[in-house]
């Protein structure tokens with residue numbers, strides 16, 4: 572599906588920017604000198620949605636962090652979890668990826684985003700399924716477009732040394748933080764810390780109980796607590812559009828709990844946080860609170876991090892790929908024993924294309 576529209580309103584800003592003169596009364600000459608509209612395409616990977624910009628003509632993003640915040644606004648803008656740029660290559664790569672979160676901050680990497688970016692560039696260049704070398708702030712990442720439409724990504728190596736994640740939590744396995752206690756709101760969470768270029772805090776248990784969802788129910792959420800996460804009313808209200816695709820009750824209360832982890836002082840660069848339930852040694856499900864984006868329907872780097880953490884915690888079997896069910900759908904993750912590289916396979920789809928004034 573593809574449409575072309577000129578978006579107006581707060582995200583785009585009025586065509587005439589004079590504060591004294593409303594856009595409707597701008598002169599024709601003023602409108603004629605306005606910057607040309609920015610063309611974009613919106614893609615989504617399991618409901619983690621991004622505004623993609625072809626920025627290959629310039630090494631600096633054509634959109635500022637402040638503009639990205641407006642573009643990502645779901646009411647006044649295009650709507651998205653971030654704005655992603657395809658920039659000129661660095662070294663022996665095909666191109667560079669940069670991304671601004673919906674709060675305007677710049678993360679090092681985005682797993683769902685890089686699948687979307689590979690599809691975006693392939694669509695722009697009308698190229699056949701192929702493998703790309705993409706330079707990111709997290710190093711070289713290599714997505715490959717598969718014949719079935721899925722994208723398989725060589726995500727590189729996880730970073731396990733606590734200070735490099737970064738976290739100030741004390742290591743428990745060599746230099747790695749695995750199942751370390753962290754008290755949040757009076758509950759003790761067992762936290763494992765993994766970086767996929769960006770930081771992740773992975774939680775499989777709280778107060779001695781495995782993270783487990785209750786069935787989504789129309790009851791008020793106050794009477795029911797499982798592993799520290801209250802059961803939701805059904806559907807829970809949420810400002811990020813995630814309510815329709817929630818997994819049972821795992822993501823209830825996420826909007827209150829997530830920021831307590833994201834901005835906890837033990838994570839000096841803030842953190843993404845994944846709450847995970849083990850269904851079998853090769854099948855888990857999760858909900859995520861993302862740094863800089865809040866509750867999202869999927870997090871590719873998070874899915875990789877939680878599989879690494881699950882293996883380190885002895886919960887996931889490393890000898891086979893693991894299915895990770897995210898609120899937006901499943902990803903397949905493999906942490907290859909032969910060379911420690913992580914591979915992520917999942918979808919990426921065009922939603923629509925458009926143009927806006929920034």
Ligand SMILES: N[C@@H](CCC[C@H](N)C(=O)O)C(=O)O
Pocket residue numbers: 619672677678679680681682683684769770843861862863864867869870871872873
């Ligand atoms: N949704 C992404 C992660 C995006 C970056 C994250 N919010 C951060 O700040 O680290 C993914 O799919 O990995």
